[in-house]
Amino acid sequence: MILHKGEILFRQGESGPLYHLRSGLLKIVRLHPDGSQYLVNIIVPGETIPHHSLISPKPYFGTAVALTTSEIDTLPAAEWYQELEQDSARYRDVALLLQDRLSLLQQRFDQLTETSPAEKLKKLQAWFATYIGPEPLTDVLTQEEIGQFIGLRRETVNRLLRKEPLA
DSSP: OEEOTTOEEEOTTOOOOEEEEEESOEEEEEEOTTSOEEEEEEEOTTOEEOGGGSSSOOOOSSEEEESSOEEEEEEOHHHHHHHHHHOTHHHHHHHHHHHHHHHHHHHHHHHHHOSSHHHHHHHHHHHHHHHHTTSOGGGTSOHHHHHHHHTOOHHHHHHHHHHSOOO
16 A cells, blocks of 8 residues: 555554555654644654554554655454464564664664754754655654654754754
8 A cells, every 4th residue: 555645554542454664654653632742653664563563463552644655565463463373483573573673763762862952863864864865854754753753842953953954
């Protein structure tokens, strides 16, 4: 299936199939009781989601929204879990998928632990360039989302972008 920027793949709290992202980018946002949204994850090509449902079914943790045009394979949940039960070697595949995800999360922690806000932004830009190429980061994420993703206030992101715009 093809999703275009802004289209929703699944909604927080629903249950359903798993998905494999072939190309593009997705964001996972959590909706809080007060109606505010918070960016919690970015899904990159090659990932199978939701991560927390790779071994057993769980409701979707957040809402998945296309950041760019994305090509996605649907993996029916019943088939996925049946194949896991029938072929124990598939658990190794799941473990490797989760290991890759942990590696991406470690990169994100590196971004978050930078002491300088400017360095946090620079690392995020470098990480994103791998997936979006020369397109400006602000064409994919709002200033608010950039701030949420790297632990800065939107105002700080705005100030940094005015000082030295992202390429």
